[in-house]
Structures are given as C-alpha cells and as structure tokens.
Amino acid sequence: MxxxxxxxxxxxxxxxxxxxxxxxxxxxxxxxxxxxxxxxxxxxxxxxxxxxxxxxxxxxxxxxxxxxxxxxxxxxxxxxxxxxxxxxxxxxxxxxxxxxxxxxxxxxxxxxxxxxxxxxxxxxxxxxxxxxxxxxxxxxxxxxxxxxxxxxxxxxxxxxxxxxxxxxxxxxxxTMIDTLIANSSRLKEPQIFKDLSLKKEKYIVLTMHRPKNVDEESKLKSFLEEIISSSNNFPIIFPVHPRTKNIISKLNVNFNNLHLTEPLGYLEFNYLVKNSLCVITDSGGITEETTYMKVPCLTLRDNTERPETITQGTNKLVGTNPKKIKASLSIIFDGKWKKGKVPKFxxxxxxxxxxxxxxxxxx
Known part of the structure; x- marks a missing residue:
C-alpha cells in the first residue's frame, strides 16, 4: 500500500x-x-x-x-x-x-x-x-x-x-500524545528558564494567537491587564508571534512580570508547560498536552472542539471576557483546581x- x-x-x-x-x-x-x-x-x-x-x-x-x-x-x-x-x-x-x-x-x-x-x-x-x-x-x-x-x-x-x-x-x-510521550524524557530547559531563574510551579505560561483575541488592540490590552493583575506577581512567560509582539509594543500595559520570548521549539515549549503552575491559552492542541501532563489550563475561547479536555482533563473554558480570568486563577492559587484524568487511548x-x-x- x-x-x-x-x-x-x-x-x-x-x-x-x-x-x-x-x-x-x-x-x-x-x-x-x-x-x-x-x-x-x-x-x-x-x-x-x-x-x-x-x-x-x-x-x-x-x-x-x-x-x-x-x-x-x-x-x-x-x-x-x-x-x-x-x-x-x-x-x-x-x-x-x-x-x-x-x-x-x-x-x-x-x-x-x-x-x-x-x-x-x-x-x-x-x-x-x-x-x-x-x-x-x-x-x-x-x-x-x-x-x-x-x-x-x-x-x-x-x-x-x-x-x-x-x-x-x-x-x-x-497522535499528539504519542509524540509527547515519545519525547517526554528529551524535554529541554529553555534559556529563559535560566535567565529568569524560574522555579517549578512558580510561573505561568501564556499563549495567544487567535485574531479575535490579538488583532484588536483594546481586546488584547484588556486580556493582558487582567492576566497580569490576577497573577499574584508570578512571572508570565509569553512565547509570542512577531506580529502580536508589535501590537503589544503599542499598548500602555504594565509589563513588570510579563516576559515576551520568541516562539520556542517543541522540546523547550513543553518543558516550560510541564513545569508551570498553569497555562493560559487560546490554542486547541495545547489543551490536550496540558491534560496529559495534568497542568491546569485556562482557555480564552467561548467554545472548544476538544471537550474531553474539560470533562475529563485539566482544562476550563474561561471564555473571551477578560474579567472571568481572575476567579479561575484564584482557584489555582488556592490549590483547588481539578486533578483531571487522561482520556481513553x-x-x-x-x-x-x-x-x-x-x-x-x-x-
């Protein structure tokens, strides 16, 4: 064949x-x-x-x-x-x-x-x-x-x-989980981990790429301000696309604990995710990886094509209203986030x- x-x-x-x-x-x-x-x-x-x-x-x-x-x-x-x-x-x-x-x-x-x-x-x-x-x-x-x-x-x-x-x-x-399992022993500490002296479960990973969330400056600013203000001053690591980075540079946002970095390779990014306190994202695939790694995940979307990451895994659909982020992060900081389980197969x-x-x- x-x-x-x-x-x-x-x-x-x-x-x-x-x-x-x-x-x-x-x-x-x-x-x-x-x-x-x-x-x-x-x-x-x-x-x-x-x-x-x-x-x-x-x-x-x-x-x-x-x-x-x-x-x-x-x-x-x-x-x-x-x-x-x-x-x-x-x-x-x-x-x-x-x-x-x-x-x-x-x-x-x-x-x-x-x-x-x-x-x-x-x-x-x-x-x-x-x-x-x-x-x-x-x-x-x-x-x-x-x-x-x-x-x-x-x-x-x-x-x-x-x-x-x-x-x-x-x-x-x-099959995404196949790849994650096959490379779990090869995950690699990224340079930013050393540069910021990051500690396990003492930082947050952020990814945003959907046009609805990043192309409108006021919407992106609201998201960033809410995430930063609700983060308990934990470092927020944001591997960011150059186009989005340019938009952020125009915003009047307090960047004290927000650290922008270039997009990371697969092994480095998943090392960052695995050791984080939680992930905030608008990606679908990342919600599957966080579910397998049992890392709390907040999804900035109003719907998902991967509901098993919510019903079984560690993901929660926060929605596109930035004001809903604080309550979810508070649950994580209080250690009360759902443990989740790995879906069948x-x-x-x-x-x-x-x-x-x-x-x-x-x-």
Whole structure:
C-alpha cells in the first residue's frame, strides 16, 4: 500500500511523526506499506526546518509544495492546484490528512475527485462555531472522508450524527500524545528558564494567537491587564508571534512580570508547560498536552472542539471576557483546581493502532 501523508502546518508534523515511525517500523517486518510525505508549505515557520525535523525524529518531506500565505481562497486554490499535480505525478492508494488546517480540506477534495481514498486523523472533532475557518475545514473534510481515526467518544458521536457509518469510524486515540510521550524524557530547559531563574510551579505560561483575541488592540490590552493583575506577581512567560509582539509594543500595559520570548521549539515549549503552575491559552492542541501532563489550563475561547479536555482533563473554558480570568486563577492559587484524568487511548499507542488498521485495508 502506498500512503501519501499531507501536512501543512507545524502542529500537523507533531501529529504525523509517530505515524511515519510506525510505518517505518512495519515495513521491515514484511508488511507491504510505504509512504510519501507532502508538505504543502501552507505555513512558513523558520523553526520548521531541519532542526525541527531532527528534534522530533521526523524524516524530511519528500516534497514541499511551497504554497505560502494568502487569503483563504488563494491558499485553498494554490494547494489544490499543486496537490493535483503531485497526485498525478505520484499516484497513491490512500491520502492521509490530519487536523483541520486549509491543507487538510483542500487535499481531501483533490484526492476524492481523483478517485483516491482518504483517511482523516482527528476526524469528528467540532467546535460548532462556523466563524472559525478550522470548523469549515473539519466539516468539509469529514463530509467526504472514507476512514476516520478519532481521538474521543465525543468525536465518534459527532460523526454518527452526520450519518457516517460505524464501520468507517476508528476510535484510536491521539497522535499528539504519542509524540509527547515519545519525547517526554528529551524535554529541554529553555534559556529563559535560566535567565529568569524560574522555579517549578512558580510561573505561568501564556499563549495567544487567535485574531479575535490579538488583532484588536483594546481586546488584547484588556486580556493582558487582567492576566497580569490576577497573577499574584508570578512571572508570565509569553512565547509570542512577531506580529502580536508589535501590537503589544503599542499598548500602555504594565509589563513588570510579563516576559515576551520568541516562539520556542517543541522540546523547550513543553518543558516550560510541564513545569508551570498553569497555562493560559487560546490554542486547541495545547489543551490536550496540558491534560496529559495534568497542568491546569485556562482557555480564552467561548467554545472548544476538544471537550474531553474539560470533562475529563485539566482544562476550563474561561471564555473571551477578560474579567472571568481572575476567579479561575484564584482557584489555582488556592490549590483547588481539578486533578483531571487522561482520556481513553491517550497512551502513546495511537499511531500503532492507525497503521495496524491501514495494513488491513484492501485498496
């Protein structure tokens, strides 16, 4: 079996790394399976280079389509045109897509119109918020996917509600957790940890990237002021995108305990998270990692596509009203935050289960 694996952004590579490793492990054992890794180039990240691939033991992509940035329509069209040529030049039995970026949706459409089967890793997750581009990508992808590898029972039920047949749904777990477990002994102390003499559970990690939260100066200022004033003067470490950093520089905010740093590598960032008192974020993936590491997490969103991180894990949906942050932080400082548990199949064996199923397919 030939499998074309598609990745378009940095989180995608974290998700596909263990799948590739399992394919490479299965092949010498007499299994007829091989892969081709296609990087669409949807997101350019200078840290997504040889160092990143080496850091997570990910083989270099066979091709980078180098799509780059653009509007939603421009990016989708560019990916579809380039990926169609890729499939024509390199026919495959199955296209495997992950997550919910534009590349996931665009390559799924191209594959299906090329009469090629599609498997969606992380299928079925929903925020039910169609103002999010990612939600549109999920809905379109899942409408035409053939095989669904899902992270939770909630995702299973979401797929059943839209008419997906049970035999197409495979509850396998979370490949992001595979990667986290595989690298848990390799997490690396970042320089800022030394520079600020940080102590375990004596600092807060902050990440914000969603346009609704960071592009409007007054909204971002309100968030930062509330987080700072509610932090008990704990250091707040904010790995920040350069564009957001420029916006912050224009704000009249007291930065006494807010420390901005460049985006960190995978091993350094997760070291920071693991040893923190808590994480404040608007990311989805981070809520999964904090759930596994049992680190308290406050999510600055009104909805989430990963409800298991709330119902089972250590995450809480705080919402987008900055005034709600203080009460949640007070619970953490008082030592009364929920302990949480690790969801079913978040055990480091998800990629193994996926590849074992791929080996049974007659396509």
């Amino acid at each position: 030939r499998v074309t694996i598609v990745a378009g952004a940095r989180p995608n590579f974290v998700k596909i790394a263990p799948i590739i490793n399992q394919i490479l492990d299965a092949k010498p054992k007499g299994n007829s399976i091989d892969y081709r890794l296609v990087h669409t180039g949807q997101h350019y990240d200078k840290k997504l280079s040889g160092t990143f691939f080496e850091e997570l033991n990910i083989p270099e992509p066979h091709i980078n389509l180098e799509i780059g940035s653009g509007s939603q329509a421009e990016q989708t069209a560019g990916i579809m045109i380039a990926f169609e040529k890729e499939l024509l030049n390199n026919p495959t039995d199955l296209v495997l897509v992950v997550g919910d970026v534009t590349s996931t949706m665009a390559c799924t459409i191209v594959a299906k119109k090329n009469q090629t089967k599609v498997a969606h890793v992380e299928g079925g997750i929903r925020s039910f918020d169609q103002t999010m581009p990612e939600e549109i990508n999920r809905m379109v992808t899942d409408a035409i996917t053939d095989y669904f590898y899902v992270t939770s029972e909630v995702a299973v039920n979401n797929l059943k509600r839209i008419g997906v047949k049970e035999e197409a749904i495979f509850f396998v777990g979370n 978040w055990d480091g064996k998800t990629a193994y289960r996926i590849v074992q199923h791929l080996l049974t397919l007659d396509i």
